[in-house]
Amino acid sequence: MQTEVALNAIVDAVVPGRSIGLGLGRRANAQITALTSLYSKAPGETLFVEGDEADSIYEIVRGMVRIHKLLPDGRRQITGFLSAGHLLGLAPEGAFVYTAEAITEVTLCRYKRAAFDRLIDEVPGFAKRLLAVASEELYRAQDQMLLLGRKSATEKVASFLLLMAGQQDDEEGEVEVPMTRSDIADYLGLTIETVSRTLSKLKQDGVIALPTPAHVEILAREQLDELAAGETVAAC
Amino acid sequence: MQTEVALNAIVDAVVPGRSIGLGLGRRANAQITALTSLYSKAPGETLFVEGDEADSIYEIVRGMVRIHKLLPDGRRQITGFLSAGHLLGLAPEGAFVYTAEAITEVTLCRYKRAAFDRLIDEVPGFAKRLLAVASEELYRAQDQMLLLGRKSATEKVASFLLLMAGQQDDEEGEVEVPMTRSDIADYLGLTIETVSRTLSKLKQDGVIALPTPAHVEILAREQLDELAAGETVAAC
DNA sequence: CGCAAACTTGATGTTGCTCAAGCTAGGTGG
DNA sequence: CCACCTAGCTTGAGCAACATCAAGTTTGCG
Secondary structure (H helix, E strand, C coil), X not given: CCCCCCCCHHHHHHCCCCCCCCCCCHHHHHHHHCCEEEEEEXXXXXXXXXXXXXXXXXXXXXXXXXXXXXXXXXXEEEEEEEXXXXXXCCCCCXXXXXXEEECCCEEEEEEEHHHHHHHHHHXXXXXXXXXXXXXXXXXXXXXXXXXXXXXXXXXXXXXXXXXXXXXXXXXXXXXXXXXCHHHHXXXXXXXXXXXXXXXXXXXXXXXXXXXXXXXXXXXXXXXXXXXXXXXXXXXX | CCCCCCCCHHHHHHCCCCCCCCCCCHXXXXXXXXXXXXXXXXXXCEEECCCCECCEEEEEEECCEEEEEECCCCCEEEEEEECCCCEECCCCCCECCCEEEXXXXXXXXXXXXXXXXXXXXXXXXXXXXXXXXXXXXXXHHHHHHHHHHHCCHHHHHHHHHHHHHHHCCCCCCEEECCCCHXXXXXXXXXXXXXXXXXXXXXXXXXXXXXXXXXXXXXXXHHHHHHHHHCCCHHHC
């Protein structure tokens, strides 16, 4: 997402060329980096749990994180897969409203909530920038509601594949799928069996190839686009 | 939502006691009211359409609005029912990302986008306040994803009734439902028949009463709470 | 090499959708 | 004032998409 040169030497050392500070100017960035700490999580590790005291805000520097909510009986809805540049924990003060877990090896930048709040007041443009980030998230959330409420299994899986493809700059149809079928199912409101079957059907129809379960190759991009958009009755 | 005394004489005249300006201080409010215009929409009228140029931001002063997104073949997902105090059109600049329509008679306050943007820069605390509003919306959206992806029809309808009840201060179990079964269905990712049947079943079970289709009486609040939360297998 | 986790595939079941018919209520014109 | 008309709602019967249950298969790792 961000491509400008990082101001933070620590970050630069770890992930060359990857900026933090949400695209703000030099001064703001310098202020922000003064109160960050950088650390890592292994795949499967929990960053924080829904209901925990939200004393920090996190920025993903590298890797992929899933966020989810649970029903009392264990049913899970994954509300997002977040990669580098995304913020975690911006929600209402007090407590986190979702659980966050690492899917891949993840590098995180942690901001203390209190210091972060102070920055919002003191650094011109910072709140505005955060507002843009939140609006963007809201837009994504509404698209996902349309998917969950009104798309068929095939349309959901097609949309997911295109989301993954778009998240990777890789335009050549090679898509990495770092999460399990269970994650995909809980993101799309399906079961793992339906996800697996739908992928098999797309493969059989020549729309995709599946060299390995975690590696999808898009063979017929246009057809996938149409499926994802829900254009025709043929989609069913 | 807002109960403080309005500073804007026009608003006061129309809707006594209802504030605008998003809970900011006197100075900010004075600045904001300088660039507002107030007007009304009849039930069924469109405020704006997905894709329209987003040159304004709206605050609902009175009444209820629905916002939705469409698939090319007409399938509709209602992403929210918004009442007084809510903002419309905050999403990414350029174009509206959803369509907004009046459900009841609605009074709106319109802010010019450019002026609104200037306020964000000039009025201290304004962007922060908007960020809180957007975060709150995001939280609601994630709850709705959980509902759409993982709840049964009964759980969805129960959740909806509680949402409506919560939106009205009326704690006595009397809930007004100003929208049609079609709106409810498109909000919950169901069909009108399933919504109707589910309401009938809840009535039959003594959980609610239905004096008229648009008027629900909650008879067994606890049972409805449990259903909405998805506590037990009995929910199915 | 063996084991466990993840994935795939098949058979059967159930929820919610589709199609269809009748009901209710509010508004309009004769 | 009443009858009609229409939009919205309810109810029923049959069906399809997706879930559930149940084996197998593959893969990665110790």
